[in-house]
Each structure stands twice: as structure tokens, then as C-alpha cells.
Amino acid sequence: xxxxxxxxxxxxxxxxxxxxxxxxxxxxxxxxxxxxVLAAAASLGYRPNSSARATTTGATPMVxxxxxxxxxxxxxxxxxxxxSAARERxxxxxxxxxxxxxxxxxxxxxxxxxxxxxxxxxxxARGGSNSSHAALLRELERYEHDGGRVVVAGEDxxxxxxxxxxxxxxxxxxxxxxxxxxxRSVSLIRPDGDSxxxxxxxxxxxxxxxxxxxLVDHVTHLRDVPMSRDGGYAAASDLLRExxxxxxxxxxxxxxxxxxxxxxxxxxxxxxGADIGVAGFDDVVDADDVTPGLTSVDLSLESVGASVVxxxxxxxxxxxxxxxxxxxxxxxxxxxxxxxxxRR
Amino acid sequence: xxxxxxxxxxxxxxxxxxxxxxxxxxxxxxxxxxxxVLAAAASLGYRPNSSARATTTGATPMVxxxxxxxxxxxxxxxxxxxxSAARERxxxxxxxxxxxxxxxxxxxxxxxxxxxxxxxxxxxARGGSNSSHAALLRELERYEHDGGRVVVAGEDxxxxxxxxxxxxxxxxxxxxxxxxxxxRSVSLIRPDGDSxxxxxxxxxxxxxxxxxxxLVDHVTHLRDVPMSRDGGYAAASDLLRExxxxxxxxxxxxxxxxxxxxxxxxxxxxxxGADIGVAGFDDVVDADDVTPGLTSVDLSLESVGASVVxxxxxxxxxxxxxxxxxxxxxxxxxxxxxxxxxRR
DNA sequence: CTGAAAGCGCTTACAG
DNA sequence: CTGAAAGCGCTTACAG
Numbered sequence: 001x002x003x004x005x006x007x008x009x010x011x012x013x014x015x016x017x018x019x020x021x022x023x024x025x026x027x028x029x030x031x032x033x034x035x036x037v038l039a040a041a042a043s044l045g046y047r048p049n050s051s052a053r054a055t056t057t058g059a060t061p062m063v064x065x066x067x068x069x070x071x072x073x074x075x076x077x078x079x080x081x082x083x084s085a086a087r088e089r090x091x092x093x094x095x096x097x098x099x100x101x102x103x104x105x106x107x108x109x110x111x112x113x114x115x116x117x118x119x120x121x122x123x124x125a126r127g128g129s130n131s132s133h134a135a136l137l138r139e140l141e142r143y144e145h146d147g148g149r150v151v152v153a154g155e156d157x158x159x160x161x162x163x164x165x166x167x168x169x170x171x172x173x174x175x176x177x178x179x180x181x182x183x184r185s186v187s188l189i190r191p192d193g194d195s196x197x198x199x200x201x202x203x204x205x206x207x208x209x210x211x212x213x214x215l216v217d218h219v220t221h222l223r224d225v226p227m228s229r230d231g232g233y234a235a236a237s238d239l240l241r242e243x244x245x246x247x248x249x250x251x252x253x254x255x256x257x258x259x260x261x262x263x264x265x266x267x268x269x270x271x272x273g274a275d276i277g278v279a280g281f282d283d284v285v286d287a288d289d290v291t292p293g294l295t296s297v298d299l300s301l302e303s304v305g306a307s308v309v310x311x312x313x314x315x316x317x318x319x320x321x322x323x324x325x326x327x328x329x330x331x332x333x334x335x336x337x338x339x340x341x342x343r344r
Numbered sequence: 345x346x347x348x349x350x351x352x353x354x355x356x357x358x359x360x361x362x363x364x365x366x367x368x369x370x371x372x373x374x375x376x377x378x379x380x381v382l383a384a385a386a387s388l389g390y391r392p393n394s395s396a397r398a399t400t401t402g403a404t405p406m407v408x409x410x411x412x413x414x415x416x417x418x419x420x421x422x423x424x425x426x427x428s429a430a431r432e433r434x435x436x437x438x439x440x441x442x443x444x445x446x447x448x449x450x451x452x453x454x455x456x457x458x459x460x461x462x463x464x465x466x467x468x469a470r471g472g473s474n475s476s477h478a479a480l481l482r483e484l485e486r487y488e489h490d491g492g493r494v495v496v497a498g499e500d501x502x503x504x505x506x507x508x509x510x511x512x513x514x515x516x517x518x519x520x521x522x523x524x525x526x527x528r529s530v531s532l533i534r535p536d537g538d539s540x541x542x543x544x545x546x547x548x549x550x551x552x553x554x555x556x557x558x559l560v561d562h563v564t565h566l567r568d569v570p571m572s573r574d575g576g577y578a579a580a581s582d583l584l585r586e587x588x589x590x591x592x593x594x595x596x597x598x599x600x601x602x603x604x605x606x607x608x609x610x611x612x613x614x615x616x617g618a619d620i621g622v623a624g625f626d627d628v629v630d631a632d633d634v635t636p637g638l639t640s641v642d643l644s645l646e647s648v649g650a651s652v653v654x655x656x657x658x659x660x661x662x663x664x665x666x667x668x669x670x671x672x673x674x675x676x677x678x679x680x681x682x683x684x685x686x687r688r
Numbered sequence: 689c690t691g692a693a694a695g696c697g698c699t700t701a702c703a704g
Numbered sequence: 705c706t707g708a709a710a711g712c713g714c715t716t717a718c719a720g
Contacts, residue, residue, distance in 0.1 A: 001490050003697060014707040019699060028705060045486060047457040051398035052697035055712050060395060062438075070424050076415045083414060083441050092459065094406075095439050097427050113391040115436065142389060146345050266635075291610075291635050347713060358691040363715060372689060396713035399696050 002044045010040035022048065054116065058147075063312050064094040064117035066108055068124050073284035074301065078123055078153060081305025089313055091118065106132070109139045119149035119312030125165075125197025126157060151311045153304055155196040156322060163307040163323045167197060167281075168204035170297040170327030174279060175208025175216075177295075177329040178249060182338035183277060185215040189235045189252040189261050191227035201253055201281065217247060227253065232260025240268040249277030249335060255284055255296055262290065262334065277335040292333025300325040346388045354384035366392065398460065402491075407656050408438040408461035410452055412468050417628035418645065422467055422497060425649025433657055435462065450476070453483045463493035463656030469509075469541030470501060495655045497648055499540040500666060507651040507667045511541060511625075512548035514641040514671030518623060519552025519560075521639075521673040522593060526682035527621060529559040533579045533596040533605050535571035545597055545625065561591060571597065576604025584612040593621030593679060599628055599640055606634065606678065621679040636677025644669040 008018035013033055020026040021037035029037075040046075054060045063086055067075040079095060086093045094117060098104045105122075112120060120143055126133060137158065140150045150160040155167075178186060188205065190198055209216045223238065225231035232252055239250070250265070252258035258280030262272040272278045273292040283296035307323045352362035357377055364370040365381035373381075384390075398404045407430055411419040423439060430437045438461060442448045449466075456464060464487055470477060481502065484494045494504040499511075522530060532549065534542055553560045567582065569575035576596055583594070594609070596602035602624030606616040616622045617636040627640035651667045 001697095004699095005697080015698085016700080016707055016709095017705080020706090023699090030705060033705080047454070049399065049460060049697055050458040051395045051404060051460060052712090053699075054395035055393065055399050055696090055714075056698045056700085058712075070427060071417070071420045073415070073417075076420055079439070080413070080415050080441065083439065084443075087440075090455075092438055092440065092456075094436055095423070095427065096431075096436065097424065099428075110391070111434075112436075114394040116393060116395060345713095348715095349713080359714085360691055360693095360716080361689080364690090367715090374689060377689080393713055396696090397715075399698075399712090400714045400716085402696075 001049070002046050004046070004048070007037060007040045007044055007046050010044060011036040013037060058116070060116050060118055061090060062092050062094050062115065062117040063119045063121060063309055064096065064112050064115060065121040065123060065308075066096050066098060066105060066112070068098055070095060070097045074282055075123060077284060077301035078305040078308075081302035081307075082121070082309050083305075084302075085306035085309035089309065091309070091313070093309075106135045106139050109136070109143070113139075113143055113146075113148075117148070119151055119309075121151045121153060121308050121312065122158070123153040123308075125155045125195045125200075149312050149316065151308050153308045155200060157196045159320065161311040161317075161321045163304045163311060164325065165197075165299050165301065165304055166325050166327040167200040167299065168207070170281065170299055170329070171201045171204025172208040172211070173204075173327055173329045174251065174281070174295075174297050175205055175214050176212055177331060178251070178277070178279065178335060179208075179212035179214045181277075181331070181335055183214060183248045183335070185217070185247055186249040186251045186277075187217040187239055187247040189232050189239075189250050189257050191231055191253060191257065192224040198253055205251065216251075227257060229256045229260040229263075232257030233264045234260075236261035236264035237267065240264060240270070247276065248338060249279060251279045253281055255280035255282050255294060258294055258296070258334075259290060262294070273334045273336050277338075279335055283330055290334075292336075295332045295335040296330050298328040298330055300327065345393070346390050348390070348392070351381060351384045351388055351390050354388060355380040357381060402460070404460050404462055405434060406436050406438050406459065406461040407463045407465060407653055408440065408456050408459060409465040409467060409652075410440050410442060410449060410456070412442055414439060414441045418626055419467060421628055421645035422649035422652075425646035425651075426465070426653050427649075428646075429650035429653035433653065435653070435657070437653075450479045450483050453480070453487070457483075457487055457490075457492075461492070463495055463653075465495045465497060465652050465656065466502070467497040467652075469499045469539045469544075493656050493660065495652050497652045499544060501540045503664065505655045505661075505665045507648045507655060508669065509541075509643050509645065509648055510669050510671040511544040511643065512551070514625065514643055514673070515545045515548025516552040516555070517548075517671055517673045518595065518625070518639075518641050519549055519558050520556055521675060522595070522621070522623065522679060523552070523556035523558045525621075525675070525679055527558060527592045527679070529561070529591055530593040530595045530621075531561040531583055531591040533576050533583075533594050533601050535575055535597060535601065536568040542597055549595065560595075571601060573600045573604040573607075576601030577608045578604075580605035580608035581611065584608060584614070591620070592682060593623060595623045597625055599624035599626050599638060602638055602640070602678075603634060606638070617678045617680050621682075623679055627674055634678075636680075639676045639679040640674050642672040642674055644671065 008015040018037050020029045021034040083093050096108050144150050152158045152160050152162040154165050225235045250261045252261050262278050265272045280294050280296040283298040352359040362381050364373045365378040427437050440452050488494050496502045496504050496506040498509050569579045594605045596605050606622050609616045624638050624640040627642040647669050
């Protein structure tokens with residue numbers, strides 16, 4: 001491996017000068033010295049050893065992102081925004097998946113501390129026990145205490161700089177949009193367990209309901225269902241079997257649950273959209289590819305991802321910063337206009 | 345930050361002993377010394393500085409993966425396999441996206457060399473010019489020459505250890521499956537441009553055709569279409585407009601193109617499946633969520649991802665290793681059985 | 689088995 | 705502006 005020493009020798013300067021010449025922000029170099037060093041570096045194919053640089057300066061050019069599952073398009077969208085923003089700043093992004101295990105998250109964080117990343121990004125809404133929450137918090141605080149930066153992407157639930165996913169606002173807008181389409185009564189399809197993301201969504205739904213007068217059936221599902229396509233299918237099946245035909249639309253907490261609900265509607269011999277509206281949340285599935293297209297809410301996840309990197313790299317501020325983003329309802333065929341509560 | 349020195353002092357041993365005690369593979373430590381060091385490390389919350397370790401040993405605990413677009417489920421599946429395998433080995437995975445720009449890939453690789461990752465994984469089939477291919481190859485060889493490992497995930501087109509995505513075999517099996525379902529004549533929907541991935545797919549299709557006697561219409565599309573849903577829509581629309589009604593199925597190079605093709609079939613007033621079969625490739629979309637479900641080919645991408653890490657971490661072998669994986673056709677409603685060429 | 693010492697490749701006061 | 709030197713936090717022969 002060619003080292004700074006080699007470059008310095010080749011350029012006929014000391015290693016200190018070579019180091020300065022290679023640092024674009026350093027001004028204490030004659031331009032001729034800089035030119036010679038740059039030429040030497042190029043001809044030798046020199047690449048600074050960033051580990052060595054990191055042990056000297058204490059700062060790594062990495063931002064570490066912890067997500068539950070890297071296959072989830074929700075996370076992927078966010079990560080994509082982060083990678084682009086990181087690249088603009090000459091940083092690398094490291095991804096770790098916890099596979100949904102809460103305690104694993106703590107373990108992963110501990111491992112990550114070895115890396116001394118410039119910032120640790122925790123993505124996704126937390127649910128789960130208070131004890132795991134406390135353990136997580138302790139680990140993150142320890143990290144910040146050691147001079148690292150912690151940034152949260154998702155909910156406003158941890159005392160660090162946060163890029164907020166606009167779930168509440170998005171859910172509110174969705175109900176408003178449905179009201180404008182003529183829906184007067186909807187039923188929620190949601191996973192069980194208590195996650196902050198779901199809470200935000202419900203809060204937004206309730207706000208929209210209050211604002212528009214839309215009736216929201218906060219039915220407790222007959223069985224516990226997971227946040228997945230199958231969960232949506234199960235919950236919607238139960239609901240339809242109960243025969244709550246006064247419900248004009250199923251409003252699901254995620255797109256995948258909504259897709260499951262659509263399948264359930266079909267299994268019940270009904271047509272999604274025409275007979276009963278279905279709406280999702282997140283707009284990450286290729287909602288145009290299902291039939292009918294799925295009405296959903298775009299949560300600006302790419303911007304959230306970019307913001308996370310911006311927060312991580314900007315000068316630490318004395319007070320906690322919280323970034324807001326816009327949500328946007330995307331109406332598609334799964335929620336056609338209704339005329340005064342009567343099926344079209 | 346607490347350092348090894350602090351741990352050693354706390355445990356009442358020298359820093360060398362502390363280092364050995366913390367290394368599970370080192371045997372030259374009394375178990376009592378080790379116990380004291382471990383206790384000290386735990387109570388101090390010590391985490392080894394992996395940059396420092398890396399500058400000492402020259403080896404980083406990172407595997408860097410370069411993909412075109414991190415949002416592509418194809419890549420995501422592969423990355424997920426890699427992350428899991430990496431975690432088992434105590435390694436981290438770094439992701440970089442090139443956003444499909446070939447020369448960007450070279451630039452990214454150059455940046456990555458600074459990181460000195462244990463291995464560089466290049467994922468995805470290459471297309472493009474010979475010049476960019478040459479530049480890429482040069483960069484990778486330089487990296488290997490410096491003692492790094494290069495692993496390719498995708499096609500057999502670069503002279504490094506390779507985990508092969510079973511495109512050829514998968515395409516062959518698909519045609520065989522279609523033949524068994526009664527299809528006698530299919531038309532290909534493929535993107536233009538010349539990529540090794542598409543070439544493999546076509547080779548497999550041709551093999552299947554030879555084996556089964558299925559007629560493959562290697563029609564050149566009327567216009568250039570991209571490898572996307574819209575591309576599939578455009579190509580299929582042209583084809584249907586031409587009125588090649590003797591074609592019994594559209595076989596697309598990717599799932600997204602197939603979804604576009606399905607939409608085109610519908611726009612033409614036909615029903616996908618019942619009137620004309622549609623098949624995709626990769627099985628990464630939630631093919632169950634479209635109606636009818638999309639017949640596709642599972643390419644074992646998660647295994648490919650895991651294999652990449654295995655190749656990257658196993659002892660370097662004097663000869664190049666190529667790993668093979670199985671493909672599996674998943675038949676769904678978009679290709680119902682046909683009775684002797686007559687529509688059911 | 690153990691510790692002092694050298695060395696990994698950088699950066700950055702410190703004196704010229 | 706420039707270079708010799710110290711130091712970042714580790715690991716690992718080298719002598720006990």
C-alpha cells in the first residue's frame with residue numbers, strides 16, 4: 001500500500017507538508033508544493049488510510065444507520081435519502097439490521113460504538129417494553145456522552161435530534177381527503193402491540209375525524225394481527241364477516257396491511273373500491289400496480305433520510321432540533337368518490 | 345472515551361495483557377488475569393476503537409457493497425443476506441449506491457479504497473461501454489493488488505470470486521414450466537441496451553425453448569424501452585397493437601416490466617392470465633398482491649448475498665471461485681394452464 | 689504468562 | 705511555509 005510517506009518522498013517534501021497539501025482546507029502550503037504533492041499522489045494512486053486518519057483525529061467518515069429490516073421499502077427509501085446526502089458530504093453510510101428484535105438493537109448499538117461513527121441514526125418507531133426502551137436510551141446516551149451524535153428518524157420519542165416522519169399529519173390529511181371524496185364512516189385496520197408510530201397515526205386519524213365529522217370505528221380486532229399483509233387480511237376478514245356493512249372504507253396503518261385488506265374484500269365477494277374503499281399508509285408499495293391502485297400517503301421518507309445526515313453533520317446545537325416534513329395524500333382507484341354515503 | 349489503557353490500569357495489568365485478555369483467540373493469559381480485565385472492561389463500558397485496531401492490524405471489520413440503487417428490491421434482498429452473514433462473523437456492511445451511473449461506480453470504488461474494507465462487493469450486472477468496464481476492472485485489480493478482496497455478485501463477467509445469480513437456469517426453468525402448462529408460443533419483453541444480466545436471461549430462455557419446442561418470438565421492440573414498469577408497458581402495448589394474437593404469453597425480463605406488461609394487456613381490453621399469460625423474473629415484487637398473481641422466478645438472492653460474505657471472509661484461494669445457486673419458478677395466476685394452445 | 693517498546697499511518701502543535 | 709516530533713489507540717514480537 002502506498003502511504004503518505006511515499007507520496008512525500010516522491011514529491012520531495014516532508015510528510016507534514018504532504019498531509020497539508022492533501023487537505024483542501026489547509027492554507028499553509030505553497031501552491032507549488034501542493035501541486036507536486038497532488039501529482040505524486042495521483043501517479044502513485046495514493047488513497048489516504050481512513051482508519052489511520054480516524055485514530056488520529058478521532059472522527060470517522062461514517063454515519064451508521066440502524067433499521068429493523070433492510071428489505072422494508074419504508075427503510076429503503078429513507079436510507080436512499082441518507083446515502084445521497086452522505087455522499088455529498090464525503091461520508092459513507094453503514095447499515096445494520098436488527099431483524100425486529102428490540103434487545104438486538106441494544107446489542108447492535110454496542111457493537112457500533114466500536115466503529116466510532118460520526119453519528120448513529122436510529123430509524124423506525126419503537127414499540128415494546130419500557131425496559132428495552134430504557135436500555136436503548138442508556139446506550140445512546142452513553143454514545144453521545146462519548147462525543148458521538150445520535151439522530152432519530154421517525155417519531156418524537158427519544159431526546160435527540162429528530163427527523164420526524166409526518167405520520168400524524170399524513171393520517172389527518174387522509175381522513176380529510178376521504179371526507180372530501182364523500183366517505184362518512186371508516187374502519188381502522190391496525191396491528192396490535194403498542195408502537196409510537198401507530199399511536200401517531202391514530203392521533204392523526206382522530207384529528208381528521210374531529211375536523212370532518214367522519215365516523216371512525218375504533219374497533220378492537222377479534223384477534224391480534226401483525227403489521228403485515230397477512231395481518232391486514234385477517235383483520236379485514238373478521239371485520240367483513242361481522243357484517244359491518246355500514247363501513248364505507250377500510251383505513252389501514254400500512255400499505256401492506258391495506259393490500260391484505262384488499263385481498264380480504266375480494267375473498268368476501270366484494271370489489272375493493274367499488275364496494276368498499278381501502279386506503280393504506282406510507283406509499284411505498286408500487287401502489288399503481290395493484291388493481292385498483294391503492295390510495296395511500298406519501299411520507300417524504302427520502303427527505304427524512306437526507307435530513308438525518310444533515311442533522312448528524314451540522315454543528316451540534318445546544319438544544320435539541322426536530323425537523324418536520326410534509327405528507328401528501330395520493331388518491332387512487334381504491335377510494336373512488338362516493339355520493340352522499342351511497343355506493344356509486 | 346475509555347481506552348485500553350484505562351482498562352489495563354483498572355485491572356492492574358499491563359496494556360499488552362489487557363489486549364490479549366480481550367482477544368478470545370489469544371491463549372497466553374492466565375484465566376484470572378483475563379477475568380479481571382473482562383470485569384474492568386465491562387464496568388468501564390469499554391469498547392475497542394476499531395479504527396485504531398485497523399491501523400495496527402491493517403484489517404478492517406467491514407465489507408463494502410456497491411449497488412446501483414438501494415431501493416431496488418433485487419439489491420435489497422441480496423444485501424439482507426449479506427448483512428446477516430456479516431453479523432455472524434462480527435463484520436459490518438457498508439452500502440454505497442451509484443445511482444446507475446457507470447463512471448460513478450469507478451469514482452465510488454476509489455473513495456472506498458480509503459476505507460480499506462476487508463472486501464469490496466460489486467453487485468448487479470454490468471452493461472455499458474467497454475471503456476467503463478476497463479476502468480472498473482483496473483480499479484478493482486488495483487484494490488486486490490493492495491491486498492483487498494473483490495467479490496462479484498451477479499454475472500460471471502469479472503475475474504474475481506463470484507456468487508452467480510442463476511438467471512440463465514431460472515429463465516430456462518421458466519420456459520420449461522410454461523411448456524408444461526401448455527404454452528407453445530411466447531414473446532419476450534426486454535429492455536434495450538446490452539447488459540450481461542439480460543444476456544444470461546436470454547440464453548436461458550433460448551435453452552428452454554430448444555428443450556421444449558416452445559416458440560420464442562425474439563421480436564425487436566418498436567422503440568427502445570427502459571427496464572422498468574413503464575418500459576414493460578410500452579413494449580407490451582406495441583406488441584399487442586401489432587396484433588400478434590398467436591402469442592400465448594408475454595415473458596418479461598424483470599418483474600416490474602411484467603407488471604407494466606400486465607397493465608398494457610388490460611389497457612388492450614384483455615385479461616392477463618385468462619386471455620394472455622404474463623411472466624416476470626426475480627420474484628421480488630409482492631407478486632401475490634397483484635391480480636392475478638404474477639408468475640415469476642425466485643433467484644435465491646438472499647443466499648447469493650450470504651455467499652458473497654462467505655467468499656469475502658474465507659481464506660483467499662489461489663484460483664477463482666464461482667458459487668452457483670438454484671432458481672425456482674413460482675407459478676401464479678398470471679399463467680394459468682392452457683389446453684393445447686386453445687384459450688381456456 | 690507478562691510488560692515495556694516499537695510500530696501501524698496519519699495529523700498537528702511546535703519551532704524554525 | 706516547512707519539517708521533525710509527538711501522539712492517536714491499538715497489537716505483537718521481544719525479552720524477561
